[in-house]
Amino acid sequence: MQQIKYIAILGSTGSIGTQALEVIKSHPQLFKVKVLTAQSNVELLIEQALSFQPDEVVIGDETLYQKLKEALHQTPISVKSGMEALCEVVALPEVDLVLTALVGFAGLKPTLAAIKAGKDIALANKETLVVAGELVTELAKQNQVKILPVDSEHSAIFQCLVGEIAPIEKIYLTASGGPFRGKDISFLSEVTHQQALKHPNWIMGAKITIDSATLMNKGLEVIEAKWLFDLSVDQIDVIIHPQSIIHSIVQFQDGSMKAQMGLPDMKLPIQYALSYPDRTQNNFKRFNFLDYPQLTFEQADTKTFRNLALAFEALNKGGNMPCIVNAANEVVVAEFLKERIGFLQMSEVIETCMAKLDFIAQPVLSDYFESDNQTRIFAKELVTSI
Numbered sequence: 001m002q003q004i005k006y007i008a009i010l011g012s013t014g015s016i017g018t019q020a021l022e023v024i025k026s027h028p029q030l031f032k033v034k035v036l037t038a039q040s041n042v043e044l045l046i047e048q049a050l051s052f053q054p055d056e057v058v059i060g061d062e063t064l065y066q067k068l069k070e071a072l073h074q075t076p077i078s079v080k081s082g083m084e085a086l087c088e089v090v091a092l093p094e095v096d097l098v099l100t101a102l103v104g105f106a107g108l109k110p111t112l113a114a115i116k117a118g119k120d121i122a123l124a125n126k127e128t129l130v131v132a133g134e135l136v137t138e139l140a141k142q143n144q145v146k147i148l149p150v151d152s153e154h155s156a157i158f159q160c161l162v163g164e165i166a167p168i169e170k171i172y173l174t175a176s177g178g179p180f181r182g183k184d185i186s187f188l189s190e191v192t193h194q195q196a197l198k199h200p201n202w203i204m205g206a207k208i209t210i211d212s213a214t215l216m217n218k219g220l221e222v223i224e225a226k227w228l229f230d231l232s233v234d235q236i237d238v239i240i241h242p243q244s245i246i247h248s249i250v251q252f253q254d255g256s257m258k259a260q261m262g263l264p265d266m267k268l269p270i271q272y273a274l275s276y277p278d279r280t281q282n283n284f285k286r287f288n289f290l291d292y293p294q295l296t297f298e299q300a301d302t303k304t305f306r307n308l309a310l311a312f313e314a315l316n317k318g319g320n321m322p323c324i325v326n327a328a329n330e331v332v333v334a335e336f337l338k339e340r341i342g343f344l345q346m347s348e349v350i351e352t353c354m355a356k357l358d359f360i361a362q363p364v365l366s367d368y369f370e371s372d373n374q375t376r377i378f379a380k381e382l383v384t385s386i
C-alpha cells in the first residue's frame with residue numbers, strides 16, 4: 001500500500017495547475033492537496049479550495065485577499081496573500097511535494113524556499129531554471145531534493161534515463177514548430193496575437209503559447225535541459241517534429257537512442273512527476289499508430305525564428321545572460337498580447353537587451369533579482385520607443 005503524497009500547487013488556476021488537480025482528483029488514494037495558490041483568478045481559487053479542502057490557500061494579488069477570506073470564512077482553510085506567504089506555505093511540514101505551475105520569474109523565490117525546506121519539486125515553471133539553473137540545481141543537491149520535470153520534453157528524457165547509468169552522448173528536444181512553422185519573415189511581420197495563440201497540438205497558458213510560436217519556448221527548454229540533466233550546450237539538439245508524438249530522445253554513447261512517445265497530453269508528464277518512481281493506471285486516450293502513419297522531422301529555422309538562436313547564444317555566454325533573455329522575453333510577450341509590439345519586434349527587443357544590459361559572469365542570487373528588474377525597465381522603454 002502506497003503512502004498518500006501531500007502536495008502544494010503553486011499556480012493551481014492555470015493550465016498545468018488545473019490539469020494537476022484533475023490527476024489528483026482521480027487518485028484520491030495517492031494524492032492529497034495541502035496548498036493551492038493563484039495570482040488573480042480568485043473565483044476559480046475559491047471553487048478549487050471548496051472542492052479540494054486544502055489546509056492553506058494563497059492569492060498573489062493582495063487586493064483580492066478580502067474576497068478570498070470572506071468566501072472561505074466558514075471553512076478551516078487558512079487564507080494568505082503575497083509572495084512571502086507563497087514562500088511560507090511551500091515549507092509547511094506536512095507538504096511532501098511542491099508542483100511549481102506558476103509562470104515566469106515569480107517562480108524563483110518560492111522554488112528556492114521549497115528546496116531549502118527539503119521538499120521535492122515537480123517543476124513546470126521552467127523560467128526558474130532558465131534564470132538561475134546553476135544555483136537552483138546546486139541547492140537541490142545540497143538539500144537532497146529531487147527536481148522532477150513536468151515539461152513534456154524533459155519528462156521524456158527523464159523517463160528514457162530510468163535504469164540507465166551510462167553517460168548521455170546527446171539529447172534531441174522535439175518541437176512542434178508552433179502555428180507559424182514554415183512561414184517567412186514577411187508573413188510573420190503581419191501576424192496577430194490571436195493567430196499566435198492558436199497552437200496546433202497543445203492547449204496551454206498564454207505566455208507559453210506565444211513562446212511556442214516564436215520558438216523561445218524551445219530555447220528556454222534547451223537551457224532547462226542543460227541544468228536538469230547536467231549537459232553541455234553541444235550535447236543538446238532541437239528537432240522539429242510537427243505531430244508532437246515523440247516527446248524527446250536520448251542518444252547514449254554506443255549510438256543507441258531511446259525516445260518516449262504518446263499523444264500530446266500534459267496530464268501524463270504531470271502524473272508521472274507526482275507519482276514518481278511509480279506509474280499509475282489512468283484512462284487517458286491511448287496512441288494508435290494507424291492514426292499517425294507518418295511521423296516527420298525538420299530542421300528548426302533559426303534565421304526566421306531568431307529567439308531560438310538567441311537562447312542558445314545566452315546559454316553559451318552563461319552568467320546572467322539567460323536571466324536577461326528571460327526578463328526581456330516576459331516583457332515582450334506581455335506587450336505582444338496587448339498589441340503594443342509586433343511578432344518580429346519581440347526578438348529585436350530581446351537582442352538589444354542582451355547587447356546593452358550589464359553582463360555578470362558569476363552572478364549571486366541578488367544579481368538575478370537586480371538583472372531581472374533592470375531588464376524589465378529597459379525592455380519596456382524599448383517597447384515604448386518603437
Ligand code: NAD
Binds near residue numbers: 206
Ligand atoms: P498559466 O498562465 O495557465 O497559469 C499560470 C498560473 O500561475 C496561474 O494559476 C496564475 O494564477 C499563477 N501566476 C501567474 N503569475 C503569478 C505570479 N506573479 N505569482 C504567483 N502566481 C502567479 O500558465 P501554464 O501554461 O499553466 O504554465 C505554467 C508553467 O508551466 C510555465 O512556466 C510554463 O512554461 C510551464 N509549462 C506549461 C505547459 C502547459 O501545457 N501549459 C507545458 C510545459 C511547461
Ligand code: MG
Binds near residue numbers: 151152221
Ligand atoms: Mg515543453
